[in-house]
Structures are given as C-alpha cells and as structure tokens.
Amino acid sequence: MIAVNLTFLPSISPPPYEQYAKVIIEEGIKVAETAGGPAAIPIIKMYKEAGIFVIHKCTSIRHAQAAEKVGVDMLSIDGFECAGHPGEDDVGGLLLLALAARKLKTPYIASGGIGDGRGLAAAIALGAAGVNCGTVFMATKESYVHDNIKQAMVQADERSTTHIFRTLRNTARVFKNKVAEEVVAKERRPGGVEFPEIAPLVSGARGKKVYDNGDPDAGVWSASGVMGLIDDVPSCEELLKRMERDAEKVLLESAAKVKRESKL
Amino acid sequence: MIAVNLTFLPSISPPPYEQYAKVIIEEGIKVAETAGGPAAIPIIKMYKEAGIFVIHKCTSIRHAQAAEKVGVDMLSIDGFECAGHPGEDDVGGLLLLALAARKLKTPYIASGGIGDGRGLAAAIALGAAGVNCGTVFMATKESYVHDNIKQAMVQADERSTTHIFRTLRNTARVFKNKVAEEVVAKERRPGGVEFPEIAPLVSGARGKKVYDNGDPDAGVWSASGVMGLIDDVPSCEELLKRMERDAEKVLLESAAKVKRESKL
Structure with a gap:
C-alpha cells in the first residue's frame, strides 16, 4: 500500500x-x-x-x-x-x-x-x-543513500547528532558534522543569527549531495542517536525480522519475570 | 537496610x-x-x-x-x-x-x-x-517537603522543568520557576554568565526554603517532567503497589500480543 x-x-x-x-x-x-x-x-x-x-x-x-x-x-x-x-x-x-x-x-x-x-x-x-x-532504515541495503553515508552511520554513536535551529524555535536533530557545527556556532554567537545568514549552509540541495555523493560533510542531514544501535547494513527484511524476533523474546522474557502471588 | x-x-x-x-x-x-x-x-x-x-x-x-x-x-x-x-x-x-x-x-x-x-x-x-x-517520591505522604510543593507538583506537567547551568557544562533539570528562568536568562545573555553572579540565586539554602516553607519560587529545586504523571499524593506503599500492579498487567498484556507462528 x-x-x-x-x-x-x-x-x-x-x-x-x-x-x-x-x-x-x-x-x-x-x-x-x-x-x-x-x-x-x-x-x-x-x-x-x-x-x-x-x-x-x-x-x-x-x-x-x-x-x-x-x-x-x-x-x-x-x-x-x-x-x-x-x-x-x-x-x-x-x-x-x-x-x-x-x-x-x-x-x-x-x-x-x-x-x-x-x-x-x-x-x-x-x-x-x-x-x-527512520534512522535505521537509512542504513539498509535498499536505502538510496550513498554507501559512504551508511558506513558513517555504522561508525557513528548515540552522541553523533546535534540540534540546529534551536534559537529559531524550529529545532532539528541532524548528524553532527562541520556544517551543523558551523550553524550551531552562529546561533550561539552573541546576538544570535537570522535565518538568511545560515540558509546557504542548510539548503536541501546541499543535503541531497550528502546522500547522492557520499560526502557526510556536504550539508546538513537528518539522523538520530539510534546510529549507536546500527552495527551493520542489513536488508529491510533482515532488519524487520530481527526487530520482531528480539521484541517477541524480550516481551516473553519480561512477562516471565512477573511472579503472581498465590491466590489460595 | x-x-x-x-x-x-x-x-x-x-x-x-x-x-x-x-x-x-x-x-x-x-x-x-x-x-x-x-x-x-x-x-x-x-x-x-x-x-x-x-x-x-x-x-x-x-x-x-x-x-x-x-x-x-x-x-x-x-x-x-x-x-x-x-x-x-x-x-x-x-x-x-x-x-x-x-x-x-x-x-x-x-x-x-x-x-x-x-x-x-x-x-x-x-x-x-x-x-x-526520585520525583514521584517527592509527592508522597511520607515525603518531608511542604504540602504546597506536593500540590505544585500535582498541578505541574511534563513541560514544567528547565535546564540551568547548561552553559557551565554542569546541566541540572529543575522546576521551571522565576529563579530558574532568571538563571537561564543570564546564561543566554550575550557573553554568558560566570558562576559567582548566579551563585546567590541557586544556593542550597534557598532551595531548602522551598521544601521547608512551601514557596515554589524561593529557590531552585530538582524535579523532572514525571510531574506530568503525578495526579495525587499517595503513601509510598500505595505508590509502589500501584506501580508494581500496573507494570505486571502491562508486561502480561504485552506478552499476550506475541503471536507465535505455527511450528507444524
């Protein structure tokens, strides 16, 4: 569908x-x-x-x-x-x-x-x-993003993101790279920043280059700290089967910890 | 123990x-x-x-x-x-x-x-x-904090906290009151703030007055967004029994959602 x-x-x-x-x-x-x-x-x-x-x-x-x-x-x-x-x-x-x-x-x-x-x-x-x-599906075999970016996600951890646009009240969590750090530095400057000044840094066209050309520093791109949980680049089927199997195991094991007191 | x-x-x-x-x-x-x-x-x-x-x-x-x-x-x-x-x-x-x-x-x-x-x-x-x-136990019958503060916690929600000391890299989540907002405003000022200037605002002696006298604006005091889950002031026994009973119910119900495929 x-x-x-x-x-x-x-x-x-x-x-x-x-x-x-x-x-x-x-x-x-x-x-x-x-x-x-x-x-x-x-x-x-x-x-x-x-x-x-x-x-x-x-x-x-x-x-x-x-x-x-x-x-x-x-x-x-x-x-x-x-x-x-x-x-x-x-x-x-x-x-x-x-x-x-x-x-x-x-x-x-x-x-x-x-x-x-x-x-x-x-x-x-x-x-x-x-x-x-979202993030886990970016690092799957079927994902259209460049393999360099998938590998950057495997290498990254839960601390590899940052918030841009915080001072503009339009916060976005993105991969912590040079461009994102430049945006954050401008936002933290005394007096802050107006959007037009950072617009060239954060354009979607630049972000698209990240995915197309595989340069993680080409622009800003969305990713969450879930990168810390990404250790490989599975197919979507493998990823979903693994998540489902592990979740089922966890739910059954967690329920087994419930010790009902005797009702006698 | x-x-x-x-x-x-x-x-x-x-x-x-x-x-x-x-x-x-x-x-x-x-x-x-x-x-x-x-x-x-x-x-x-x-x-x-x-x-x-x-x-x-x-x-x-x-x-x-x-x-x-x-x-x-x-x-x-x-x-x-x-x-x-x-x-x-x-x-x-x-x-x-x-x-x-x-x-x-x-x-x-x-x-x-x-x-x-x-x-x-x-x-x-x-x-x-x-x-x-931590936070849920502050709003229990046995807690030593003033009843006004327990009631302030019942009224508060998940958005009633703020981070102070963020710019000093010693971040603390506290109840969002006038004092905390004054600290944050000083931290966000162009050029930021040095600790000695805000020390009188954040002293432990002032925070203690909050708990003792029941004035939520007397100083800074720790609390988390868990206040959004606090609707009453139970005894510790009631709180723990409720948490345990609800967690057991949730774990058993969640496990019941696992539909094992037939192994035939």
Missing part, C-alpha cells in the same frame, strides 16, 4: 501544500501522514472528508490532543530522541509515551530513538500499537 | 568526600551509591576494598563502562529525562537503555522519566533490573 507524508514546517521554498493534498486525494491514496503545526489542520480535514486514514505525527501531548479533536485516526508520538524535528518541549520518549498512554484516546505509534527489538518491546509496553523508525 | 549516596559534582561548598566515605565504611553501611565524574573513582575503590555493594549512577554508556572497569556491582543509567544532573550528552532513556542492554556487562537499573507502571514495564523490557525514581 502506498502512503504519503506531508509535513508542515518552515521551509526555504514552501511547497503548495493544498495542491499536493488535492493530488493525493485524486490519486486515491488511502493512508496519509501529516506532521507539523496548525497548518496541518485544514489538510487533515480535507483528507478526512475524502475518507483517507490519517496518521498525525507530533511531539507533544497537547498537539496530539488538538489533532484528536480534528478526527485523526492514529497518532505518531515523537519523543525528544527523534531525527528531524523534535519540537521545543524536549520530553524524552520514555516519559512522553507513558503520558500518551494516559492522556490519548486515539491509537498511537512510537517514534524517536527506536532502532531495535528492545525499543519496540518498550514502545509496546508504553501502550504504542507499533513503532515509526 | 540503610544505603548512602555520595555525588561528586561541582558545588558551592564541596564536602570532604573522602572523610564522608570513611565514616560510611566505619559505620558498616553495606550499599552505597556513587554518582558524578572521575572524582567518584577513588571513592568507589575505597568502598570496594571495604566490601560495600556499589551502585554507580551515570548518564552515558562510556561513563558506565569506565565504572565497570573499577568493579562497581550495579549501574544506574540516567536518561535525559531525569531530574538533577542529566549530563551533557542528552540521550533519552528509551535509547540510552537500549544501548545499555547491548554495551554493559553489569546489571543496571533505569533512572529518569519513570513515574508509573508503564515506565517500569518499559525499563524491564529495556533490560533494566529495576528502576530508580
């Missing part, structure tokens, strides 16, 4: 979101992901009127509750650990998902910081119906 | 750690927690020579591995969500504990962001032998 994601965030060249959404509806797409701020709301309404199953990705309980009111079918709850945009609240997944279990009525999947069977098992324990992984 | 914690971190009036440790040994204490930087190492060695069971609390895998080499008996792995000192690596518990399961040989307990049965169940799934909770 084909599903489509539209994310509504500040962009150097904002796409015509409403026109994109119309095409998605006309093409008969059955599942759509939305993400980002209040700009997502009218699109969610368009999708719902067209009978599309909508998964809304958000980084906070209050945003999830706002999306519930518009009638999304599923939420993707994105903790602080995630690659890309973690929002500005900085609540780690372990806590955010425990809160989601209490505060949300809509089914949710867990995003951010999950890269193996233990993470999947923990997400299930935290009430999630499943997980939403 | 009485256990004692000694934490080695920058302090306005550093205590005589070695003398404290000698008293702990002389008094026949059997379990000791250590935390903080390399200054903990000689104390861990002293404890081990005296036959004490040592639990070392740390915020990163590499620090945990360093403590393993000195022979600690157990690790307490403290994720980004924690109250007090989360370190400077900012790795959320969901990821940090999955890494711990792979990288550590020593048994570990999970700290930070855990305030209910789901958090406990997730920690078990992430390979922890148990959990180390």
Whole structure:
C-alpha cells in the first residue's frame, strides 16, 4: 500500500501544500501522514472528508490532543530522541509515551530513538500499537543513500547528532558534522543569527549531495542517536525480522519475570 | 537496610568526600551509591576494598563502562529525562537503555522519566533490573517537603522543568520557576554568565526554603517532567503497589500480543 507524508514546517521554498493534498486525494491514496503545526489542520480535514486514514505525527501531548479533536485516526508520538524535528518541549520518549498512554484516546505509534527489538518491546509496553523508525532504515541495503553515508552511520554513536535551529524555535536533530557545527556556532554567537545568514549552509540541495555523493560533510542531514544501535547494513527484511524476533523474546522474557502471588 | 549516596559534582561548598566515605565504611553501611565524574573513582575503590555493594549512577554508556572497569556491582543509567544532573550528552532513556542492554556487562537499573507502571514495564523490557525514581517520591505522604510543593507538583506537567547551568557544562533539570528562568536568562545573555553572579540565586539554602516553607519560587529545586504523571499524593506503599500492579498487567498484556507462528 502506498502512503504519503506531508509535513508542515518552515521551509526555504514552501511547497503548495493544498495542491499536493488535492493530488493525493485524486490519486486515491488511502493512508496519509501529516506532521507539523496548525497548518496541518485544514489538510487533515480535507483528507478526512475524502475518507483517507490519517496518521498525525507530533511531539507533544497537547498537539496530539488538538489533532484528536480534528478526527485523526492514529497518532505518531515523537519523543525528544527523534531525527528531524523534535519540537521545543524536549520530553524524552520514555516519559512522553507513558503520558500518551494516559492522556490519548486515539491509537498511537512510537517514534524517536527506536532502532531495535528492545525499543519496540518498550514502545509496546508504553501502550504504542507499533513503532515509526527512520534512522535505521537509512542504513539498509535498499536505502538510496550513498554507501559512504551508511558506513558513517555504522561508525557513528548515540552522541553523533546535534540540534540546529534551536534559537529559531524550529529545532532539528541532524548528524553532527562541520556544517551543523558551523550553524550551531552562529546561533550561539552573541546576538544570535537570522535565518538568511545560515540558509546557504542548510539548503536541501546541499543535503541531497550528502546522500547522492557520499560526502557526510556536504550539508546538513537528518539522523538520530539510534546510529549507536546500527552495527551493520542489513536488508529491510533482515532488519524487520530481527526487530520482531528480539521484541517477541524480550516481551516473553519480561512477562516471565512477573511472579503472581498465590491466590489460595 | 540503610544505603548512602555520595555525588561528586561541582558545588558551592564541596564536602570532604573522602572523610564522608570513611565514616560510611566505619559505620558498616553495606550499599552505597556513587554518582558524578572521575572524582567518584577513588571513592568507589575505597568502598570496594571495604566490601560495600556499589551502585554507580551515570548518564552515558562510556561513563558506565569506565565504572565497570573499577568493579562497581550495579549501574544506574540516567536518561535525559531525569531530574538533577542529566549530563551533557542528552540521550533519552528509551535509547540510552537500549544501548545499555547491548554495551554493559553489569546489571543496571533505569533512572529518569519513570513515574508509573508503564515506565517500569518499559525499563524491564529495556533490560533494566529495576528502576530508580526520585520525583514521584517527592509527592508522597511520607515525603518531608511542604504540602504546597506536593500540590505544585500535582498541578505541574511534563513541560514544567528547565535546564540551568547548561552553559557551565554542569546541566541540572529543575522546576521551571522565576529563579530558574532568571538563571537561564543570564546564561543566554550575550557573553554568558560566570558562576559567582548566579551563585546567590541557586544556593542550597534557598532551595531548602522551598521544601521547608512551601514557596515554589524561593529557590531552585530538582524535579523532572514525571510531574506530568503525578495526579495525587499517595503513601509510598500505595505508590509502589500501584506501580508494581500496573507494570505486571502491562508486561502480561504485552506478552499476550506475541503471536507465535505455527511450528507444524
């Protein structure tokens, strides 16, 4: 099944979101992901009127509750650990998902910081119906990114990311390279930085060169600390089978630790 | 059983750690927690020579591995969500504990962001032998903190904390009040701040007034976003029974979701 994601965030060249959404509806797409701020709301309404199953990705309980009111079918709850945009609240997944279990009525999947069977098992324990992984799939055989980048991810660890755009309140977690460090240095300068000054550093065209040409320092590129869990470059099938098998083992072993007191 | 914690971190009036440790040994204490930087190492060695069971609390895998080499008996792995000192690596518990399961040989307990049965169940799934909770115990009947503060914790949510001392590389997560916000504002000022200027704001004597007199704005005080999970002020017995019961339920229900394929 084909599903489509539209994310509504500040962009150097904002796409015509409403026109994109119309095409998605006309093409008969059955599942759509939305993400980002209040700009997502009218699109969610368009999708719902067209009978599309909508998964809304958000980084906070209050945003999830706002999306519930518009009638999304599923939420993707994105903790602080995630690659890309973690929002500005900085609540780690372990806590955010425990809160989601209490505060949300809509089914949710867990995003951010999950890269193996233990993470999947923990997400299930935290009430999630499943997980939403990005970083681990970048380092698979089928991924289109250059092999140099896959190897850079194998070498990297959980400390190999940084936050850019923090001072612009549009925080993004990216691979910690020279370009990202230059952006952060400019942001931390007395008086901070205006976006136009760093725009040439963070352009999508430069980021694309990373994936195409395999130079990890060509631009900024999204990745999470899940790189610390990446030791090889499996096929997607191997990765998923491993995650599933390990999660099942962990869940069964964890349940076996429960010692019920005698009811006699 | 009485256990004692000694934490080695920058302090306005550093205590005589070695003398404290000698008293702990002389008094026949059997379990000791250590935390903080390399200054903990000689104390861990002293404890081990005296036959004490040592639990070392740390915020990163590499620090945990360093403590393993000195022979600690157990690790307490403290994720980004924690109250007090989360370190400077900012790795959320969901990821940090999955890494711990792979990288550590020593048994570990999970700290930070855990305030209910789901958090406990997730920690078990992430390979922890148990959990180390602080914030939830502050809002219990037995806790010595003023009832106003317990009620402030019930009212607070997961966004009610902030990080002070970030620019001094001695980050601490505290309740987000006027004093904490003043410290953060001074740290963010062009040119930053030197510790002596903020020392009067963050003194332990002022923090103690918060707990004693019940004014949440009297000084800075440690608390984590786990406040979002605090809805009442139970006794410690009620809190622990609830956590245990809920964690058991979650672990059994999660394991029941595992559908083993037929082996026929």
